[in-house]
Amino acid sequence: MHTSATQHTPTSPNPTGLTTEEAAELFASKMMDGAPVPLNQIHTATVRHLVHTFGSTLSHAKEEAAKAICNLNARATASRIDISKSTSTCIFIHHEGELRALSINEAICALGEITA
Secondary structure (H helix, E strand, O other), X not given: OOXXXXXXXXXXXXXXXXXXXHHHHHXXXXXXXXXXXXXXXXXXXXXXXXXXXXXXXXXXXXXXXXXXXHHHHHOOOOOEEOOOOOOOOEEEEEEOOEEEEEEHHHHHHHHHHHHO
């Protein structure tokens, strides 16, 4: 999944009464419940859904779709990023009872392994 850091629009209600964040998670969860579908396809479909059905901007739809997919995937683990300790170049993760650090370079390498 690739999102760009462009202008962010606030989460707003859509015609169903859900926030954009809730709509993204509901749509993505339905796609993830059946047969295995590549995450990039789920992301693309969720983005289209948010743009076409709810009028989200493309950049906002990409961000919300990525967050929804990551939130759904994270339910299988207790590991979490420590936002208060992390910086733009160092990510601190609570994992298996330990606080571990991941550099931006290591994160970029992990992205390459995921998308390869």
